[in-house]
Amino acid sequence: MRRRLILLLLPVAALLSVSAGFVYVQWSKGGPGSGLYSRYWSPDPVQGYWDPDNFYRSPDSVSGVFDGKLCVQCHEGITPGIVADWRASRHARGDNPVYCSNCHGSDHQQLHMPTPLVCANCHEKQHDAFLDEARYGFPSHVLAMERAVDAPHFADKPKAEVQSCVQCHSVATKCDSCHTRHRFDAAEARRSEACITCHSGPPHPDDETYFASAHGQLYLAEGKNWDWSKPLIKGNYRAPTCAYCHMDGGRHQVAHKSLWKFGLREINPHTSQNSVLRRRWIDLCSDCHEERQATQWLTELDGERKAAWHKLYQAETMLKKLRSDDLIRPSADERPDYPMGSLWPRERIGFFEGQASAFYNVSAIERDYFEMWYFDSLGAYKSAAHGDAAGVREGHRKMAASLDRIESRAGRLRQLAKTAKENELSPDLSGLWSSGAYTDHNREHN
Numbered sequence: 201m202r203r204r205l206i207l208l209l210l211p212v213a214a215l216l217s218v219s220a221g222f223v224y225v226q227w228s229k230g231g232p233g234s235g236l237y238s239r240y241w242s243p244d245p246v247q248g249y250w251d252p253d254n255f256y257r258s259p260d261s262v263s264g265v266f267d268g269k270l271c272v273q274c275h276e277g278i279t280p281g282i283v284a285d286w287r288a289s290r291h292a293r294g295d296n297p298v299y300c301s302n303c304h305g306s307d308h309q310q311l312h313m314p315t316p317l318v319c320a321n322c323h324e325k326q327h328d329a330f331l332d333e334a335r336y337g338f339p340s341h342v343l344a345m346e347r348a349v350d351a352p353h354f355a356d357k358p359k360a361e362v363q364s365c366v367q368c369h370s371v372a373t374k375c376d377s378c379h380t381r382h383r384f385d386a387a388e389a390r391r392s393e394a395c396i397t398c399h400s401g402p403p404h405p406d407d408e409t410y411f412a413s414a415h416g417q418l419y420l421a422e423g424k425n426w427d428w429s430k431p432l433i434k435g436n437y438r439a440p441t442c443a444y445c446h447m448d449g450g451r452h453q454v455a456h457k458s459l460w461k462f463g464l465r466e467i468n469p470h471t472s473q474n475s476v477l478r479r480r481w482i483d484l485c486s487d488c489h490e491e492r493q494a495t496q497w498l499t500e501l502d503g504e505r506k507a508a509w510h511k512l513y514q515a516e517t518m519l520k521k522l523r524s525d526d527l528i529r530p531s532a533d534e535r536p537d538y539p540m541g542s543l544w545p546r547e548r549i550g551f552f553e554g555q556a557s558a559f560y561n562v563s564a565i566e567r568d569y570f571e572m573w574y575f576d577s578l579g580a581y582k583s584a585a586h587g588d589a590a591g592v593r594e595g596h597r598k599m600a601a602s603l604d605r606i607e608s609r610a611g612r613l614r615q616l617a618k619t620a621k622e623n624e625l626s627p628d629l630s631g632l633w634s635s636g637a638y639t640d641h642n643r644e645h646n
């Protein structure tokens with residue numbers, strides 16, 4: 201009888217907790233910011249340009265509803281650079297120009313900054329491809345904005361330090377990332393420089409590794425003489441650019457071939473699904489290389505990843521052991537909990553626990569592991585992916601050094617704990633790290 205009751209109640213409880221979860225998520229998204237932590241931050245005004253759908257507000261200093269020609273006329277004096285760029289663009293050509301008003305609206309007190317949906321009025325094909333990318337999951341251009349604002353470290357850190365996240369991740373919320381306004385020039389987007397405003401720096405050194413590769417060097421040496429008006433297809437270019445490889449055929453997607461993705465987690469590169477992705481890469485390389493050679497290069501990449509994960513797991517095991525022996529100092533519950541308190545503070549170790557957001561407010565040994573994982577390993581991956589041999593060597597040298605450092609720190613922590621125990625010391629450290637000027641400032645100003 202009792203058992204039957206429990207069996208009956210189980211689905212009801214499950215249903216209740218699912219709906220409670222749903223209500224909680226909706227509630228979390230209801231704050232002044234956006235995303236899961238919207239209640240913990242509010243946007244700076246500039247965010248209106250990066251995420252216009254959510255935050256743009258039109259100025260009301262100019263009133264009137266204007267015809268396209270009038271926009272151009274007045275703005276010739278107000279923003280001459282914009283008008284000159286527009287005049288040089290495809291949009292200004294022909295009998296039916298695409299005027300300022302087509303993209304920004306005609307009522308000057310109700311202007312908008314165009315989202316991808318506005319471009320979709322005339323460029324359905326690119327917009328459809330762009331939206332369709334969501335089916336490959338993270339990372340992808342179309343999901344980039346939610347990924348940034350849903351990362352705990354976006355809400356955890358002082359706003360002045362993280363506002364830049366939105367600038368790069370705005371690749372999801374407007375179409376002028378690669379063909380910049382107001383030229384909207386396809387030729388510009390074909391070149392590698394179009395990507396590196398965002399794709400550079402330690403966690404994603406695409407810029408650095410590409411330009412160090414044979415492809416990047418050829419591009420630097422000869423690229424100025426190539427005819428950039430040609431689409432990115434076989435036969436048109438001697439060496440590939442970023443978009444040639446990642447947006448092949450002009451497809452407005454970058455995730456349709458990704459195996460290792462960002463490189464943050466270990467995958468099985470040989471599932472049947474991944475064989476399909478691998479085939480796409482090999483077909484692409486075969487525009488210029490022998491298929492057999494391309495296959496082998498990708499095998500080298502898998503080998504590099506295997507070696508990297510071997511090192512990373514060694515570090516992870518050491519950290520987890522320290523955690524279970526309660527030796528990480530300061531431990532998670534000794535650190536400031538702003539702005540998002542946690543019911544169960546816990547050191548986050550490894551991909552599945554959310555290590556990717558653990559570069560801040562952590563202990564020294566966790567930070568070492570974070571750098572090994574987020575900077576050294578990801579750098580080695582991109583070097584292997586892009587054919588930068590020196591970068592692979594450097595990344596693995598750094599990982600080995602980090603591993604040594606973690607090992608010696610772990611030894612020191614154990615030694616300290618042993619000494620404390622022998623001398624019956626148990627200092628109360630709570631409160632030592634959980635307040636201070638930085639912490640207090642953040643509590644008030646995010």
Ligand code: HEC
Pocket residue numbers: 257258259260261262265266267268270271272274275278300301304305306307308311
């Ligand atoms: C009589 C002159 C005049 C005309 C006509 C005019 N503008 Fe403007 N526009 C301005 C001025 C002045 C500003 C700067 C307003 C401010 O900063 O408060 C401006 C600002 C803008 C901005 C920038 C808003 C922002 O938030 O950064 C856009 C976009 C814009 N105009 C588009 C248009 C469009 C589209 C038309 C035609 C429908 C148009 N303008 C017609 C004078 C004009």
Ligand code: HEC
Pocket residue numbers: 248249250251252271272275279282283286291298299300301302303304313314374375376381382384
């Ligand atoms: C094909 C669409 C399109 C057309 C046509 C267009 N714009 Fe824009 N404009 C954009 C996009 C995209 C942005 C960037 C939006 C953002 O930052 O959120 C922008 C931004 C702006 C801005 C604010 C940012 C800045 O650089 O100061 C102004 C001002 C502006 N446009 C004026 C104009 C004027 C004037 C014209 C006509 C000569 C015009 N636009 C025509 C798409 C267009």
Ligand code: HEC
Pocket residue numbers: 290291298302303314318319320321322323375376379384385386387
């Ligand atoms: C009212 C229609 C219209 C809107 C809205 C529009 N475009 Fe265009 N766009 C055109 C036309 C027409 C061309 C000329 C080429 C063609 O026929 O496709 C063009 C061409 C282009 C090109 C190719 C330029 C080249 O060098 O070959 C790009 C890139 C582009 N648009 C981007 C955009 C973006 C980004 C937006 C939104 C911010 C946008 N367009 C909004 C009509 C539009």
Ligand code: HEC
Pocket residue numbers: 336338339340341343344347348367368369370371377378389394395396397398399442443446447454455456458460461462
């Ligand atoms: C305005 C910034 C910006 C520009 C410009 C940009 N990207 Fe990205 N790209 C991003 C961001 C942000 C992500 C990560 C998205 C996420 O968080 O899911 C990303 C992700 C990617 C990915 C990863 C996809 C995956 O499945 O792992 C590839 C590949 C990529 N971009 C290629 C390019 C190429 C090629 C260009 C130039 C033609 C380019 N990007 C231009 C910001 C940009």
Ligand code: HEC
Pocket residue numbers: 338339340347348349351353354361362364365366368369397398399400401403404461462463464
């Ligand atoms: C310089 C541009 C840039 C800045 C600034 C930036 N990102 Fe990114 N971010 C990227 C790119 C590019 C990728 C994708 C790299 C790849 O796939 O190799 C990425 C990837 C990510 C990912 C992983 C995507 C996934 O789905 O796994 C997250 C989460 C993320 N960024 C959040 C943030 C946050 C939060 C900030 C601010 C603290 C930030 N980013 C700042 C460009 C940037």
Ligand code: HEC
Pocket residue numbers: 316319320323326327330341371374375376377378379386387389390430431432443447449450451452
């Ligand atoms: C990651 C970089 C990137 C982003 C973001 C991007 N584009 Fe493009 N776009 C390109 C590249 C590269 C080309 C040239 C493709 C080729 O050579 O075939 C291009 C070409 C175009 C063209 C001209 C196509 C042709 O055949 O002439 C249009 C129209 C266009 N893009 C519209 C858009 C729209 C609309 C969006 C937003 C949904 C967008 N783009 C976002 C990189 C980008």
Ligand code: HEC
Pocket residue numbers: 392395396399404406407410411415440441442443445446454455457458459460461462481585586
């Ligand atoms: C020769 C073709 C080629 C060129 C050129 C190239 N890449 Fe890649 N890229 C790759 C390969 C192959 C991988 C590894 C793919 C995997 O793990 O599935 C990769 C991985 C990436 C990733 C991680 C996401 C993914 O697709 O796995 C990003 C982001 C990226 N490249 C961006 C860039 C940028 C930005 C440039 C230009 C500065 C560039 N790439 C130039 C072939 C290329």
Ligand code: HEC
Pocket residue numbers: 414415418437438439440445481484485486487488489494497498587
């Ligand atoms: C548009 C043509 C083109 C495409 C596409 C292309 N490559 Fe290349 N690649 C070249 C050229 C040209 C060279 C320099 C000459 C050479 O070494 O064969 C080169 C050189 C290389 C090198 C250095 C060769 C060496 O012996 O050191 C590697 C590695 C490489 N490519 C890998 C790839 C991979 C992997 C892909 C696909 C993801 C790819 N390439 C796609 C044209 C291309």
